[in-house]
Amino acid sequence: MRLKTKVWISSGLIFIIICVSALWIVSNQMQPVKTSNQEINFTIEKGMSTSQIADLLEHKGIIKNSFLFKVYLKWKNEGSSLKAGTYAMHPGLTYSEVISKLTSGEVVPEDMIKFTIPEGYTVEQIAEKLSSEGYVNKDKFLKLANEPSQFHVSIVTQIPADKKLKYALEGYLFPETYELKKGSTEADIITKMLEETEKRLDTIPDWKQKLQERKLTIHQLLTVASLVEREVVVDDERPLVAGVIYNRLNKGMKLEIDATVQYLLGKQKERLYNKDLRKIDSPYNSYLYEGLPPGPIASPSIKSIQAALEPTASQYLFYVTKKDGSHTHLFAKTYKEHLNNIQKSDHMAK
Numbered sequence: 001m002r003l004k005t006k007v008w009i010s011s012g013l014i015f016i017i018i019c020v021s022a023l024w025i026v027s028n029q030m031q032p033v034k035t036s037n038q039e040i041n042f043t044i045e046k047g048m049s050t051s052q053i054a055d056l057l058e059h060k061g062i063i064k065n066s067f068l069f070k071v072y073l074k075w076k077n078e079g080s081s082l083k084a085g086t087y088a089m090h091p092g093l094t095y096s097e098v099i100s101k102l103t104s105g106e107v108v109p110e111d112m113i114k115f116t117i118p119e120g121y122t123v124e125q126i127a128e129k130l131s132s133e134g135y136v137n138k139d140k141f142l143k144l145a146n147e148p149s150q151f152h153v154s155i156v157t158q159i160p161a162d163k164k165l166k167y168a169l170e171g172y173l174f175p176e177t178y179e180l181k182k183g184s185t186e187a188d189i190i191t192k193m194l195e196e197t198e199k200r201l202d203t204i205p206d207w208k209q210k211l212q213e214r215k216l217t218i219h220q221l222l223t224v225a226s227l228v229e230r231e232v233v234v235d236d237e238r239p240l241v242a243g244v245i246y247n248r249l250n251k252g253m254k255l256e257i258d259a260t261v262q263y264l265l266g267k268q269k270e271r272l273y274n275k276d277l278r279k280i281d282s283p284y285n286s287y288l289y290e291g292l293p294p295g296p297i298a299s300p301s302i303k304s305i306q307a308a309l310e311p312t313a314s315q316y317l318f319y320v321t322k323k324d325g326s327h328t329h330l331f332a333k334t335y336k337e338h339l340n341n342i343q344k345s346d347h348m349a350k
Helices: 001-029 048-061 066-076 095-104 123-132 139-142 152-158 186-201 207-214 220-229 235-250 257-266 274-279 302-309 335-348
Strands: 042-045 085-089 113-116 179-182 317-319 329-332
Touching: 042 048, 042 066, 042 139, 048 066, 066 095, 085 095, 123 139, 123 179, 139 186, 152 186, 179 186, 186 302, 207 302, 220 235, 220 257, 220 302, 235 329, 317 335, 329 335
Parallel strands: none
Antiparallel strands: 042 085, 113 179, 317 329
């Protein structure tokens, strides 16, 4: 009887020792890896299973035992909450801390590029700026600017297949400050700018209805807006100048807008002479050809687009810049009044 009792006690002690040892091993394996100042980067790809993530963490030295981590995840019901992305962690984190970072998506910020396209820039100016900042190859960018079919953005379907266009995407690349991933291609950048144009158009209340009421296409709207952008500095005058443009179009008058000639010259000339205005035979030259140019001559701001949608009604057919440094204009209904305004402007410069 005593022998059986001793055996039973011995067996019990062995069982307890085994259990304690097992618990110690499990507890030890669940303890954080030895703390280190060295940050470890790893990436959880989309579609990775909980088991694959646990194995990755063990392989990278973030945890000691992937099996126990899987059990812990199941116990906490956290397995489906882990987010994909690139992470950076220091060894020494507890299971709870690791899981918290993975469920909150505390990923490493991606390297970004940031650039600003000013209002009124042409495609060539955009390409030159981005090239000088090291973000694009200028020639590739300009080539893509004439290949709208390469971009799956709905607004490009509004661009007419017109060989007269200098750049098909002129006027469609919205002027704004952008942030994109480092390494973005020329196509990535153009796509982002096209999408921004669509997004900004949608901020104008009932813009599609207003477009229909004016019987304009998007291409014509952006063309008028680009003329306003290059002609006007003071915001209050944008709708008024847009109204003058429509008045002249309705009367079959040539627009005679200096900015169209500047566009053909490819660079801003401080003063245009009569020989400049009429020597370049191009459908963009509004001194030689009636109607709108084949397309936009720059990237218009949202204010210029709104002005082109909702011009100020007037009987004005002419305007001239005041030479007093105000960047405003004198408006006239007749050519005689316009000549008088030119004289007034010249006197302002004296």
